Amino acid sequence: MSGYFDHIDTIKFEGVDSDNPLAFKYYDAKKKVLGKTIEEHLRVAVCYWHNFCWDGHDIFGAGTFERPWLQGNNDQAAAEAKLDAAFSFFEKLGQPFFCFHDVDIMADASTPKEHVENLAAIVDKIEAKMDASTTKLLWGTANMFSHPRFMAGASTNPNPDVAAFAALQVKHAMEATHRLGGAGYVFWGGREGYDTILNTNVGHEMNQLGRFLNMAVEHKHKIGFKGDLWIEPKPHEPTKHQYDRDVGTVYGFLKEHGLENEIGVNIEPNHATLAGNAFEHEIEMANAFGIFGSIDFNRGDPQNGWDTDQFPNDLRENTMALYYILKGGGFKNGGANFDAKVRRQSSDAEDLFHAHIGGMDLLARALMNAAEMIENDKLQAFKDDRYAEWHKGMGKQMMDGNATLDDMANYCLEENTSPAPISGRQEYLENIVTYVVK
Structure with a gap:
């Protein structure tokens, strides 16, 4: 499926005077800012799930995108076609990193054994792609929220058999991340919370989550994974309340379970909005607690009270975000992943490029603004x-x-x-x- 993007030229930096919509105006990867290149500062990553796994469907309508690799069953051949398309996109965009969930990349599985086999089969193919590419893995994670088995949570599920399946996924997703040279591993607890307290033992569930994360840390050290571990805070949606609602809550939870020196945070601005916090507040809280890790750059819609995952376009907000990131020492193992998706009406291949070019140009501008503020740091x-x-x-x-x-x-x-x-x-x-x- 690499031919899907063949009609689009490699995206180049052409500067602010260019009127080419498929060229960078500000993202000059090798330009030095505060002693490092823009590429080194931002460590930009493409997310696998929104770009290559979503066909544009929502709860009210069918998919709107022409994505050839998503037609038919998601078997091994389809997973490899998706992989071809993804790395073709990375190459055209000159993207240094990507991120994935386990089920994003692999063929569908109906049993635990098949899950392990299908993930291993596609990791072999990804490793070969990476060997022939300059694109690296920023982080991996496990999807423990989409399948019906996780409707009442993963590690926090009332049924320990579900927690065991979650353990299987985390073990193999972390090992895949380690094998592929990932800089970090993220825990996104999409359903680690509750819809009603009427059927929930909150204290027990939080202890389940704490023990599960401790087991994950133990496994990280057992396999020799040198990357970071991060929790992604989110207050609600799809559950009414999630136990990792914001950075402050996460830090208190980590302290309670002796994990504050083992796990940091992967912050998303849209989640900060849902929690009633500013993006820069979450970054500064993470800096204050010493748990800053990585960022899923996106934005929400102030008229919509849910996770719209739009590409960032607010220069002031992101200037302040980069200012506080730089003040905290900048990204180390983390980076700027676009956990964002084009709109359902943006249905062409070009729209994926317009979205990422705009996001990368925005962050480059924000970085240069933040650097100017630091060089004459009146704040x-x-x-x-x-x-x-x-x-x-x-x-x-x-x-x-x-x-x-x-x-x-x-x-x-x-x-x-x-x-x-x-x-x-x-x-x-x-x-x-x-x-x-x-």
Whole structure:
């Protein structure tokens, strides 16, 4: 199926003066920014599921896309046709990374044994493709939410036999990721939550999830996988409530189960929106807790209260996201995966390219804006000044553990003055960002 994209030329960087819609205007892969190339900073990845496994169907209508490899049964031949199309797309786009779920890449299976065999068969083919390509694996994961067996969760299911099937999938998906040189492995708990507390033992389910993740960590070390492990926070949908609802919740869960030094987070802005949080809030929380890992760059629709998974196009939002990512040290094993899909009416092969070109150009612009902000970091200078008193006097004594509550109270009495309010200068700081975003 590699012929599907043959009519499209390799996508090249042509600069902002180009009027070619199938060319990069800002994503100059080898351009240096803060000492690293744009490609090295962003580590952009194509997701397998939305681009090569979805035919454009939704709950109200049939598929709208002409995807030849999705016609008929999803047997081994179809899985290999899908693989040909995917790597043809990667090559045309010059994409450094891709990501997958186990069931994205493999032929359908009806038994556990067949699942293991079919995954192994396609991993052989992927390995051969990667040997002849420059595209690497950013991360892999297991789909433990689509099949009816997972309707009440995977590791959190009331039936331990379902959790055993989930263990089978995680074991083999992690081993496949390890074999293919993946930089990380993601746990996306699509149904690790509940629809009603009436039939749910919440405490038991969270303990099931904690033990399951500990077993996964143990297996990572057993097989010698050197990549990172990440949880992807999401508050709800498809379940009413999920146990990994946002970064703060995930960190508390990891601490409870002794996993805070083993597992980080893969953040998605659309999930942040559903949780009532800003994208940059989730990044800074992850930085604060030391668990920042990777990003699924996309956006939601403010008029739709669900996970629309649209390609990002908000330059200001993504400038601030890249600013906080860079402030936290940048991507290490993680990267910028587009967990996004074209709209159902964007039905041509070209539309897949338009979406990724736009997303990659947007992130390149955001990266350059963020770098400019860091080179003349007025935001950091303002915060340093605002918190300066905590580095001396009673503030420092308190943070060093050398002051008691009595000491603080007596200090207040000795000063005998009420602290004067100090402006937070929000509008001034917002203007700083406005003047940089371009």
